[in-house]
Amino acid sequence: MGQALSSITELTDKDCPSWDAYVKTVAQGLPQHLSGWRQVLYKTFGYETPYLMACQGGRVVGILPLFVVRSVLVGNSAMTMPGGLCADSDQVAAALIARGKEIAGQAKAKYFTLQDTRQVWPGQLQTTTNHVHWVVDVRPGPEALWKELDGNLRRQVRIARRNGLTVEIDRTGQLLGACYEALSRFTHQVGTPLFGRDFLERIVEAFPDGFNIAVVWRKREPIGAYFQLQMGHMVYGMWGGTPRQYLKLRPAYLAYWEILSDTSANGYHFLDMGRSPAGSNAAKYKGQWGGVAKPVYQQVAGVGNAQSGHNMASKIHSDDKLQFFMQLWPKLPLAVAQYLGPKLRRHVPFA
Numbered sequence: 333m334g335q336a337l338s339s340i341t342e343l344t345d346k347d348c349p350s351w352d353a354y355v356k357t358v359a360q361g362l363p364q365h366l367s368g369w370r371q372v373l374y375k376t377f378g379y380e381t382p383y384l385m386a387c388q389g390g391r392v393v394g395i396l397p398l399f400v401v402r403s404v405l406v407g408n409s410a411m412t413m414p415g416g417l418c419a420d421s422d423q424v425a426a427a428l429i430a431r432g433k434e435i436a437g438q439a440k441a442k443y444f445t446l447q448d449t450r451q452v453w454p455g456q457l458q459t460t461t462n463h464v465h466w467v468v469d470v471r472p473g474p475e476a477l478w479k480e481l482d483g484n485l486r487r488q489v490r491i492a493r494r495n496g497l498t499v500e501i502d503r504t505g506q507l508l509g510a511c512y513e514a515l516s517r518f519t520h521q522v523g524t525p526l527f528g529r530d531f532l533e534r535i536v537e538a539f540p541d542g543f544n545i546a547v548v549w550r551k552r553e554p555i556g557a558y559f560q561l562q563m564g565h566m567v568y569g570m571w572g573g574t575p576r577q578y579l580k581l582r583p584a585y586l587a588y589w590e591i592l593s594d595t596s597a598n599g600y601h602f603l604d605m606g607r608s609p610a611g612s613n614a615a616k617y618k619g620q621w622g623g624v625a626k627p628v629y630q631q632v633a634g635v636g637n638a639q640s641g642h643n644m645a646s647k648i649h650s651d652d653k654l655q656f657f658m659q660l661w662p663k664l665p666l667a668v669a670q671y672l673g674p675k676l677r678r679h680v681p682f683a
Contacts, residue, residue, distance in 0.1 A: 340431050343367060343383035343395075351385055354392040355418060356564060360450060362415040363561035363568055365397055368538035369413055373399050376531045377678045382435050386424050394419035396428040400439045403679040409443045410436035414682050416449025416631070425453045429633075436635045446631040447682060448607060457631040464615055466605040468623035470596035477592060477622075485585065485620055492586035497555075499590035502545045505536040511545045514557035518573035520669045523658030527681065528674030532559065546591050548574065548583040556583040558591060567595045569606035588621060 386394035419425035548556030558572030608615035
């Protein structure tokens with residue numbers, strides 16, 4: 333019989349090295365699980381961040397990066413960073429979830445959510461799987477990857493180049509302004525409030541060796557941007573897009589190819605292209621690049637009198653009021669959207 337679970341404690345600064353070492357070695361570990369996000373969330377949004385760490389026999393056996401959103405718009409909620417929790421066993425996971433739900437109750441949250449978890453954890457959690465993430469093996473190298481691409485994809489990349497587009501990939505943060513400019517215009521068009529530039533600045537500050545930014549240029553104009561995280565042997569797509577008026581120039585095709593090529597050339601083994609709604613055009617587009625689709629789960633529990641849970645990602649597609657809001661948002665002047673976006677995004681940081 334294994335050792336009894338000795339403790340579940342809230343992360344302190346002195347425990348961060350042990351926490352991060354565990355994240356980097358456990359199978360479920362993602363960049364979003366790293367301890368540096370605790371300060372990113374607190375400094376940007378003012379969230380309470382009771383990050384939970386489970387120990388057994390003096391070693392870390394599980395982590396749950398929890399934060400509490402207090403909102404008059406959508407109600408209080410307690411949720412993990414995208415990726416959910418990491419644990420060596422279902423027993424450890426159950427203990428972390430139980431403690432997380434206690435914290436949610438103390439915060440008078442309506443819901444406790446494991447966001448974007450890559451596996452289903454046991455317990456009284458409502459589980460949905462409306463999204464997938466695409467993972468591409470880039471170990472063959474850029475030349476082999478190019479040859480393996482469908483002929484139409486190669487043609488689209490060539491069209492982008494003939495249109496004078498170029499892609500610059502930055503690991504210093506110098507392109508953060510250009511990245512944010514392009515992302516602002518893209519999210520405004522699709523009806524999604526964007527977080528403030530300070531959010532990305534703090535991510536770059538917290539993880540100076542853990543990100544890259546790809547910007548698509550038309551001469552000196554940034555017309556597309558893609559923000560990735562890096563950890564271990566993988567690169568992870570987080571945020572990206574191109575305003576629709578430029579799509580005929582094929583910027584997205586060039587961007588994805590250059591990101592794939594760069595990931596391989598820099599010695600990484602896999603590119604996670606990020607989540608998309610299953611069956612959506614975005615998912616089908618990513619599926620062209622030779623990857624494998626894997627499910628993304630949302631696991632939610634009601635807290636207190638709330639008998640069932642919901643997750644914001646699915647609610648956005650089913651709530652008539654939110655759909656109306658998304659149709660209204662692009663009609664706002666861009667400057668107004670840029671001002672209001674960060675204030676609204678505080679209530680739904682990763683939806």
